[in-house]
Amino acid sequence: MSCNDDVLCELDEQEVDQLLIILEECLPNSIVIYNWILKHREWNPKIQTLNFKILSPASMKIKTGCAAVCVCQGVSDKQYGVIFATEENNDLLKQCLTETKLIPWEKFSHFTGVLESHAKIMESVLQIKGFKTSEDEISQSFLLHIPIEEALRRPAPQIPDGYYLKPVNLLHISEATDIWDDYKQTVEKMFELNLSVAAFRKADVGVKDDLVAMNVQAEYGGVSALQVAPEHQRKGFGTCVLTELTRKMAQIRIHPHAHVLRDNFKSLGLFEKCGYRVVQKSFWIFVRK
Structure with a gap:
């Protein structure tokens, strides 16, 4: 431990291994930081520019539970991160976020999936440091999760005749309709390195098959980029790709989770149909002056 x-x-x-053991005991509430650490460990040898750190208060201050902050740079121009603390360490988490010099706030883009129990902490810290905390900077979602064993019991999706499932690749990025411009470098790594499932419609010989629906594992380790082409919506393709990606994650012992915007009732219904349940509210908190 370097302080x-x-x-x-x-x-x-x-020490990260020891932290993961504690975080596993706190699932599903700790699923965001747990999957984030595992995914960035997986990415580390594959992305030469990647530099991520797992930070925690000095061990003698932690009597029970845990508190941790993860920060990453090298995937895109900006840094991003996640935070977590067990309930008894919330005050310690706030103190550390306020006083630490190891977080380059001016270079930060956002914090991913901040739990409702930690959102006020982060909002207070950002106010102290002179950053905005309006509704434009704080996006509310729901954190959803399905246990691995339950995901494994779900039947494989049935794809209609004339369609097939396979992973996406970098050639399909241009067909994703809602990639943020300042997030594109991260999305490219998601498409290149992470699990994904897409539904395609077979075209005539010599014509490229149509991408109908897709689902990709995000940089934070959860389910993301669930999209269905408008002309193919309400035909079961979203269920197909979500079910198959969830099964693939569970088969290699990844705990499936997702963040769905609070007013996206269609997606919330789809995830619940596929066995996911709401854990608690979560927030994407952007760091802006």
Whole structure:
């Protein structure tokens, strides 16, 4: 553990393993940071520019539970991260976020999937540091989760004749309709390195098959980029790709989770149909002056 006189210390690999054991005991509430750490460990040897740190208060301050902050750079121009603390360590988390010099706030883009129990902490810290905390900077979602064993019991999706399922690749990025311009570098890595499932319609010989629906595992380890072409909506293709990606994640012992915007009732219904249940509210908090 390297502290350099800071309130937060960077964990070494063995300490990260110990943290993961504690986080696993806190599932599903800890699923965002748990999957985030596993995904960035997986990405680390594949992306030369990747630099991510797992930070935690000095161990002697933690009597029970845990508190942790993860930050990453090298995937895009901006940095991003996640936070988590067990309930008894919420005050300690706030203190560390306020006092640490290890987080380059001016270079930060956002914090992913901040739990409702931590959103007020982050909002307070950002106010102290002079950042905006309006509704434009705080996007509310619902955190959803399905246990691995339940996901494994779900039957394989039935795809209609003339269609087939396969992963997406970098050639399909241009067909994704809602990629943020400042998020494109991260999305490219998602398409290149992560699990994905897409539905395609077979075309005539010599004509490219149509991409009908897609679903990709995000950089934070959860289900993301669920999209169905407008002319193919309400035909079961969203259910097909979500079910299959969820099964693929569960088969390699990844805990499936997702964030769905609070007013996206269609997607909430789809996830619940596929066995997901709401854990609690979650927030995407953007760091802006």
